[in-house]
Amino acid sequence: MSTTTRTLVVVTAGLSQPSSTRLLADRLAAASADALLEAGQETRVEVVELREHAHAIMDAMLTGFASGDLAEVLEKVTGADGLILVSPLFTTTYSGLFKSFVDIVDPDSLSGMPVLLGATGGTQRHSLALDYSMRPLLTYLRTQVVPTAVFAATDDWASQDEALQRRVARAGRELAEAVAARPAPRGSDDPFGDTPDFADLLGGA
Template identity: 60%
Template sequence: MTTLAVVSAGLGQPSSTRLLADRLAEAAAGALRGDATVETIELRDHAHAMVDATLTGFPSGTFRAAAETVANADGLIAVTPVFNASFSGLFKTFFDVLERGSLEGTPVLLGATGGTARHSLAIDYTMRPLFAYLRASVVPTGVYAASEDWGSAETALPERVARAGAELAALVEARPAPAKDDPYEAPVPFERLLAGY
């Protein structure tokens, strides 16, 4: 069973950010060959806990479970609203408090929403560098949805969502299974253990 974690940094309820996150998750899960479980994390529900974790260095309670869900997922979909030409502070805070190395090699699909198409490059000049620093494997297609993308039948949004979802599914399926250290794989011979006595 493949697990996809979805991080939505929308502030409203409902929000266009969550709507985009849900569409991306549906596209990615549909493109996977096997069954997939989708775990969605609304960052607005963990805002206070994230500040506490920033101050103490230790996530706790339901926020700890959310952070572990993201760290243990086979793939990640991360979506933020764009404020002042960049990702939201809530979005950045979440990734600041994740344990170092927890996203290394994780396939990630990036999405963003905003009031105007002028902010569409925020994915490439703010989000990609963040996930490159975290050593995640980001899919080529990022999906930005402006306000006009939601009400028009002429929009290319569904096509971009489908393409990005397929790219994430391909990256998740191509990812090698994590190596598990087995302490019993190469046991020390009993004679060698007794040689010290």
């Protein structure tokens, strides 16, 4: 019996290395992959560190054209089965790097895409930015944003906050459910993936 392989693309806009933003992204990816595995679906996780493409993102904004590695990143993002997007928060909103990247994505390419949102910041008082800043941005792009978004403050990492762990697990399950509900991609994991459509054989008659 064949299994379906789903691709999750994780986009993290952390500016430092190591980064608490990347740490949160990795935990969200692990929770989502575990939940998909429980549903009988293998998962391939690909991580995109926006800091590695910062200059190319700015060039793409100026020229309207993405090339090289950045073009490959955009293909990964738009071709994913689900996205995990995590940004640090500055002045109560997502980072400029995160917004610049979203701005160069084809606005019609993410329609219906399951998305899990995460953010990091200094204190819990910034957590509402997920709902009044990041969520509206992705809703505007007609993505399917899962109900639970995850914010991690600096103190959460030191305390190993159990509430944060539960929230990560719940968000991962929600993304997994949204991804699993999508039609399986036709490809190597589908035994009939290379079978031509009957209408095509008839020449569209």
